[in-house]
Amino acid sequence: MADTHETITGNRGLQLEESLIFEQSSEGRLGVDLAEPPHVENRLGGLEREGPIGLPDLSEPQTVRHYTRISQNNYGIDSGFYPLGSCTMKHNPRLNEKVARLPGFASLHPLQPVSTTQGALELIDACAHWLKVICGMPAVAMSPAAGAQGELCGMMAIRAALEDRGDVRKRVLVPESAHGTNPATAAACGYAVDTIPANERGRVDFDAFVAKLDTDVAGIMLTNPNTCGLFETDIIKIADAIHDAGGFFYCDGANLNAIMGRVRPGDLGVDCMHINLHKTFSTPHGGGGPGAGPVVLSEALADYAPLPFVTHGEDGFDLVEHKTGKAAKAFGRLKGFHGQMGMFIRSLAFMMSHGGDGIRQASADAVLNANYLLAELKDTLSPSFDGPCMHEALFDDSFLKDTDVSTLDFAKAMIDEGFHPMTMYFPLVVHGALLMEPTESESKETLDQYIDALKGLTAKAKAGDAAYFHDAPRLTPRRRLDETSAARNPILRWRPPVDEAEAAE
Amino acid sequence: MSMKFTKDHEWISVEGDTATIGITNYAQEQLGDVVFVEIPDAGKQVDQGDDTAVVESVKAASEIFAPISGEVTEGNAVLEDAPAIINSDAEGDGWIFKMTVSDASQLDELMDADAYKSHLAELE
Numbered sequence: 001m002a003d004t005h006e007t008i009t010g011n012r013g014l015q016l017e018e019s020l021i022f023e024q025s026s027e028g029r030l031g032v033d034l035a036e037p038p039h040v041e042n043r044l045g046g047l048e049r050e051g052p053i054g055l056p057d058l059s060e061p062q063t064v065r066h067y068t069r070i071s072q073n074n075y076g077i078d079s080g081f082y083p084l085g086s087c088t089m090k091h092n093p094r095l096n097e098k099v100a101r102l103p104g105f106a107s108l109h110p111l112q113p114v115s116t117t118q119g120a121l122e123l124i125d126a127c128a129h130w131l132k133v134i135c136g137m138p139a140v141a142m143s144p145a146a147g148a149q150g151e152l153c154g155m156m157a158i159r160a161a162l163e164d165r166g167d168v169r170k171r172v173l174v175p176e177s178a179h180g181t182n183p184a185t186a187a188a189c190g191y192a193v194d195t196i197p198a199n200e201r202g203r204v205d206f207d208a209f210v211a212k213l214d215t216d217v218a219g220i221m222l223t224n225p226n227t228c229g230l231f232e233t234d235i236i237k238i239a240d241a242i243h244d245a246g247g248f249f250y251c252d253g254a255n256l257n258a259i260m261g262r263v264r265p266g267d268l269g270v271d272c273m274h275i276n277l278h279k280t281f282s283t284p285h286g287g288g289g290p291g292a293g294p295v296v297l298s299e300a301l302a303d304y305a306p307l308p309f310v311t312h313g314e315d316g317f318d319l320v321e322h323k324t325g326k327a328a329k330a331f332g333r334l335k336g337f338h339g340q341m342g343m344f345i346r347s348l349a350f351m352m353s354h355g356g357d358g359i360r361q362a363s364a365d366a367v368l369n370a371n372y373l374l375a376e377l378k379d380t381l382s383p384s385f386d387g388p389c390m391h392e393a394l395f396d397d398s399f400l401k402d403t404d405v406s407t408l409d410f411a412k413a414m415i416d417e418g419f420h421p422m423t424m425y426f427p428l429v430v431h432g433a434l435l436m437e438p439t440e441s442e443s444k445e446t447l448d449q450y451i452d453a454l455k456g457l458t459a460k461a462k463a464g465d466a467a468y469f470h471d472a473p474r475l476t477p478r479r480r481l482d483e484t485s486a487a488r489n490p491i492l493r494w495r496p497p498v499d500e501a502e503a504a505e
Numbered sequence: 506m507s508m509k510f511t512k513d514h515e516w517i518s519v520e521g522d523t524a525t526i527g528i529t530n531y532a533q534e535q536l537g538d539v540v541f542v543e544i545p546d547a548g549k550q551v552d553q554g555d556d557t558a559v560v561e562s563v564k565a566a567s568e569i570f571a572p573i574s575g576e577v578t579e580g581n582a583v584l585e586d587a588p589a590i591i592n593s594d595a596e597g598d599g600w601i602f603k604m605t606v607s608d609a610s611q612l613d614e615l616m617d618a619d620a621y622k623s624h625l626a627e628l629e
Contacts, residue, residue, distance in 0.1 A: 408564075425564055483563045487540035488588070 015477065018069040022494045025056035031063060054496075073477055075420055081446050085392045085423035085435025086179070086227060088257050088279035090366075095353055096282055096346035105345050110337035114319055121317035124310045124338060127348040131275060131294055134351075134359065135253075136264030139302035141295045142309065143339040147254060150274025150293025151185040151221070153306060153334055157272055157297060158219050158248040159189055160304040160331040167246065169218035175204050177228055177427045182221040182252060191218055198429060202228040202385040202394075206237060213245040223252035224268070225259065227427040228385060229370065229392035229435070239269025248272070248301070256280045257439070258367055258391035261360030271298040277340075281347030292343035303329040308338055365440035366391045369447060373436055376451045380458050384430045391439070397432025405461040407432040409469035412480060413460075416473045417453040508596070509572070509612055510621035516596055517572045519612065525600045526572060528560060531625055533595040536562035539588040544580030545602050551577060553611055558601050560591065572615060575605040 010017035042048060058066070076082070082089040100106065108120055128140045141157075144150040155172070162169055172186035175196045183193040194212055199205040204222065220242050224232045232238070239249045251265055251273040257280045265273050277283060277292040284290075297305055307330050308321040319338070320327045354362060367390050374383060374393040382399040397407045411421035411434070423435040438447060460468060473479065508516045514532035518525045533539065543559040551557050551571040558569040558580070580602045584590060591599040606612070616624060 428565065484538035484540060487538075487561075487563060 012477075015072075016069050017477070018066065018073075020494055021058065021063075021066050022056045022496075024058060024062060024066065027057055029057040029059055029062075031058065031060040077441075080418060080420070081438075081442060081450055082420040083422045083436040083438055083450070084420060085229070085394070085437040086254070086426065087423070088255075088276075088391075088437060088439055089420075090257075090279070090282055090439035091441035092282045092284060093350065093353065096349040099349045100342050100345040105341070108341065110341075114317065115315075118316050120341065121310050121319070123348060124341075124344055125312075125317060127344045127351075128294070128310070130348065130351045131296060134256075134260055134264070135270075135273065135275070135296040136266030137270070137273075137296035138266075138299055139297040139305060141297060141305040142344070143306055143333075143335045143337075144274065144293040144295055145335055145340060146278075146291035147252075147274055147276045147293045148181045148185065149334060150276075150295045151181055151250070151252065152188060153293070153295045154250050154272035154274055154297075154301075155185050155189040155191075155219075155221075156306070156331050156334075157295070157301045157304040158250065160329070161248065161301055162218055164304070164329065169247070170216050171212075172218050173209065173212055173220040175222060175226065177202070177226055177429045178221065178223060179227060179252060179254060182223070186221060196220075198228075201387075202226070202230045202429075203232050204234060204238065206234045209238060210241055213241060213247075215246060217242070217245055217247045219248035219250050219271070221250040221252060223254060224265075225255045225390035225392075227255075227435075228394050228429070229255075229258075229389040229437075230385060231259075231390055235268050243269065253296075254279070255391060258363055260363045261356060262363055265296065266298065270296075272296065272301050277343045277347040281350040283343050283346040283350075290340050290343060292340035292347070294339070304331050306331055307333045310338070362440045363391075366438075369438040369440060369442055370436070372444070372447055373438055373451065376447075377454060380455050381434065384433070392435055392437035394427070394430060395434045395436075396430045397434070399458060400432070400461060403461045403464070404466040405469045407434055409466075409472065410434070410457060410461065413457050413469050413472040414453065416475045417457070419450060419453065507618065509615035509617060510624075511570070511572045511615055512624060513570055515569060515572050517612070517615065519606060522605055523578060523603050524573065524575065524606050525603050526557075526569070527600040528569065528591065528595055529621070530595045532567075533592050533599070536560065536567065537564045538562055539591040542581075542584040542588045542591065542601065544582065544584060545577045547577055547579055549577040551575065551604070560588075560601070569601060571604065573604070573606060573608065573611040575607045577602050577604045579603045 005012070077089050077091060104119060108117060114121065124142055128142055131140050132138065141153055144153045170192055171194045172191040173194050173196050174182045174186060175198060177198055186193050196209050196212065197205050203226070220238065222232060222238065224235055226232055242249050248271040249269055251270040253265070253273040253275045256275055260280065272295055274293045274295045277294065278290070307323065307327060308319050311318050311320055323330050351359065370391050370393050371388050374389050377395070380399065381395040384394045384396045400406065400410065407424050411424050414421045425433055426435060427433060471480065508518045510516050510529060514529045516527055516529050539560055539562045541561040545557050551574065553571055553574045555571045556568040557571045557577065560567050560569060581600050584599070584601065593599070
């Protein structure tokens, strides 16, 4: 089939085949006409460059077309549905971007005197206030740069509090479905990781958890809703049990999007929780944009929050930068400056433009959308657990049994249908997992099209057309990638071809 | 002796004082193409259940646990350049490391081939 569409140029209609910029170089071709540099005495002391710098020579229109063409190969949340589970790929409101680009915010420097940055400090304070109210927690550390650093911040606060009372403990309990960063964080903080199994409902096995509790347990790291998209129904009992054992409760707030405006982590007995501003409150995610991972803290941990932080000073807002006064117990500094200012601006814009009622509706819509997928697909795909889900729907690969189609093949075929695939093979507790998170941004029409595509593909797989899946994707600029060779023999950079004449010399 | 198996899909085969450890054919099928193996250094002391090696495939990175306690005597250096051997011969040339047996009674806790086969049947 595909062969009948071969073209002379390699272009496919207006989807243009683009070579590497280095391969387009033509020696001496220039984008600008610069004046000859004046002759100056060489003062580099023998350190001058020996050969050409190796940048490609292109004209300006060539360069513009190159970057335009490769940008057209991008697929992002602005192009279409991106149901990557656990990632919360929601729409990024343009208002947030506009506000973040205001020169009064965008041109600030963190070392400016605080008398000249009162507006920025007020914004950090206001953002902190919203986070504390949403979470029902008395304090928040704003500086952590991302979710994983937020985890580190929370666990360092727990360690500082334990050491402060002379109670050094050795173990941290982590459920087996946790994000990999949880055990990594506990280990980075010097704790041994003790895994808690899940029950058949996909939640923490409470009895197994209690059996592991003793005076050596520093805390538990629990994600709620968890990575199977399920609310941890025993969470208050878990919080009480860990507190009775003298430990602390770290909640991974990666999935706050499912409960914001409805459940306050503070009411669940949480001692600290990081918030992924960059997924919960929009802002770029998944494309390499900066993250931000503020950590809300309970009364028991508030004194150990890292430096610096914003306070209401005698003369307006002020920054606490040293371990003195009310910061005497701060565990230290995690980051050079005050946090990801650009993310604070965008998330405050998100929170204020939605308002309390809008935030409450966003979490409801996110959960409704995921349950719509689950309800429409439960007889076609194989749901991993019974009952409704929270913000993401999890399926295993048993619906593909005996079809010779794997989760990977199925996901590749979705690309031809115009969708970014869902998360595959995570969480690890489910065989051949397919994890879908529609978020609140998607319309019913988008979800219906996606459901139709999944139903059609499943029918095709069950009809025995495994070859179709093994060859997918067919309509992309590049076909199925050879992941094995790419991992075993990666080619990480372009190298100039060896000139045959030169090689012969 | 014949091979014994763990529920984490490792096999162990003991000859004299030395045990050879690898992952089962079922494990390599589940992992898919193996792209990297981190083998332990000789002389490393391990307790039963310790992370001893890492097998990374296109799908996941998996820790390999020591099925028994002892001292690592050799890692299969061939795997560093040719990790695909685990896919082609998981229970033979794709062995991962050899170790001493410090407590032979630990072997009794492991599954024989028949028990492992029924363990796999339960997973299906």
